[in-house]
Amino acid sequence: MSGMDCLIGFTGKDFAILAADGNAARSIMVYSQSEDKILQLDSHKLLAVGGDAADCIQEPDFFKKNMDLYAMRNGVALSTQAAANYMRGEKSTNLRKKMSVVDMLLAGYDEADGPSLYFLDYLASMQKLDKAAHGYGGFFVNSLLDAHWRADLSEAEALDLLECCFAEIKKRFMVSMPKFTIKVVDANGVRIVDRATK
Numbered sequence: 001m002s003g004m005d006c007l008i009g010f011t012g013k014d015f016a017i018l019a020a021d022g023n024a025a026r027s028i029m030v031y032s033q034s035e036d037k038i039l040q041l042d043s044h045k046l047l048a049v050g051g052d053a054a055d056c057i058q059e060p061d062f063f064k065k066n067m068d069l070y071a072m073r074n075g076v077a078l079s080t081q082a083a084a085n086y087m088r089g090e091k092s093t094n095l096r097k098k099m100s101v102v103d104m105l106l107a108g109y110d111e112a113d114g115p116s117l118y119f120l121d122y123l124a125s126m127q128k129l130d131k132a133a134h135g136y137g138g139f140f141v142n143s144l145l146d147a148h149w150r151a152d153l154s155e156a157e158a159l160d161l162l163e164c165c166f167a168e169i170k171k172r173f174m175v176s177m178p179k180f181t182i183k184v185v186d187a188n189g190v191r192i193v194d195r196a197t198k
Helices: 053-074 080-094 136-148 155-172
Strands: 007-011 015-021 024-026 029-032 038-042 045-051 102-110 114-120 126-129 131-134 180-186 189-193
Touching: 007 045, 007 102, 007 114, 007 136, 007 155, 015 045, 015 102, 015 114, 015 155, 038 053, 038 180, 045 053, 045 180, 053 080, 053 102, 080 102, 080 114, 080 126, 102 131, 102 180, 114 131, 131 136, 136 155, 155 180
Parallel strands: none
Antiparallel strands: 007 015, 007 131, 015 180, 024 029, 038 045, 045 102, 102 114, 114 126, 180 189
8 A cells, every 4th residue: 555655647648647756764764755666667658656665666676577578578568558457467366475565557658549547556456547646645636636637638737737736745745745756658758757946
């Protein structure tokens, strides 16, 4: 369960965007505020993770390496939908064996389907959504996403919506989250987007 992690994601007109807080914390201690919780799985897929610190490294790394192996063996990478189903299947199989406590948002861009976003939780539920959030921060931003998200959002409008979400978290959430990492995936691949300075 993400808990103190905050993951936000949604799709736009021709891209998908993910944001994650930079806190690395346990109990009442914050060890770092520059943690990157968004892993690049391949040229057109991003995975944001939140939950147990060790599981957030081991499980996504396992997924990435197996997806790379699949691409090497078959000469084609998994689509975003196939990757989401693969991850859900692995998490489901492991529920009663070696359960990990990791919530995930998978964002990707496929030539045929365009941008997509998948919500996966630590109990192996998976759903394709237009907008999603994990962690306590998600309690504060879901209403903003419901009110302001549109399918035809431009990248600039998406960044403005994220800034609204960050401001709401800063105002309402008791845990300080001063730094967020933002990454976008579109037809050109994956890139990091810097926050606008105000």
